[in-house]
Amino acid sequence: MLYPFDHDRFRDRILHWFARHQRDLPWRQTYEPYHVWVAEIMGQQTQLERAAEYFRRWINRFPDIRAVADASEQEILKAWEGLGYYRRARNLQRAARQLLADHEGEIPADYQALLALPGIGPYTASAIVSIAFNESRPVLDANVSRVLARVADIDQPVRCQAVQKALNRLLWELVPADGGVISTRP
DNA sequence: GTCCTGGCAC
DNA sequence: GTGCCCGGAC
Numbered sequence: 001m002l003y004p005f006d007h008d009r010f011r012d013r014i015l016h017w018f019a020r021h022q023r024d025l026p027w028r029q030t031y032e033p034y035h036v037w038v039a040e041i042m043g044q045q046t047q048l049e050r051a052a053e054y055f056r057r058w059i060n061r062f063p064d065i066r067a068v069a070d071a072s073e074q075e076i077l078k079a080w081e082g083l084g085y086y087r088r089a090r091n092l093q094r095a096a097r098q099l100l101a102d103h104e105g106e107i108p109a110d111y112q113a114l115l116a117l118p119g120i121g122p123y124t125a126s127a128i129v130s131i132a133f134n135e136s137r138p139v140l141d142a143n144v145s146r147v148l149a150r151v152a153d154i155d156q157p158v159r160c161q162a163v164q165k166a167l168n169r170l171l172w173e174l175v176p177a178d179g180g181v182i183s184t185r186p
Numbered sequence: 187g188t189c190c191t192g193g194c195a196c
Numbered sequence: 197g198t199g200c201c202c203g204g205a206c
Binding site for chain 2: 039040041042043044045046047048050051085087088091118119120121122123124127139140141142143144
Binding site for chain 2: 197198199200201203204205206
């Protein structure tokens, strides 16, 4: 177990790695909240390389929240065709209409407000406030779990509950919520 | 069979 | 807490 180790130094190395090796994905061109939102929904249980093409077409077809809200469900599902988990597409449109009705057509910058939208759970809400609004809110995904499990020298299966709990504790020590701005912007 | 930047109903 | 949703890559 490499643990305990220098958390600040580890975090800096991760950020440095990202700055050098991050993939050129279409949602990393801008960090516009609408784009971040669509990207995060498409990324749910989907390999990012595959979501990339769909994202480009989606943004071209539906440039903003209003375009999503105004579209027919058929148009929405057509743009989603092949991605799977079609409830994500329906929830995207439900949320778009909800945003126009209740949030002046804007993506809220608040974690709890995001959680209240259909299709947005803890993971996606954390991702949106972190990436689009620069609020530090750590969350485990498959890659984070894999890297941290290796750093902490955990040999049990990464997905089991006990390991996830331990990794989550470690993650929150590394990246405390709202613990100062950590910019990964180019 | 497994996994992928999960969310949701039960 | 468990099961389901979808499709492709391996």
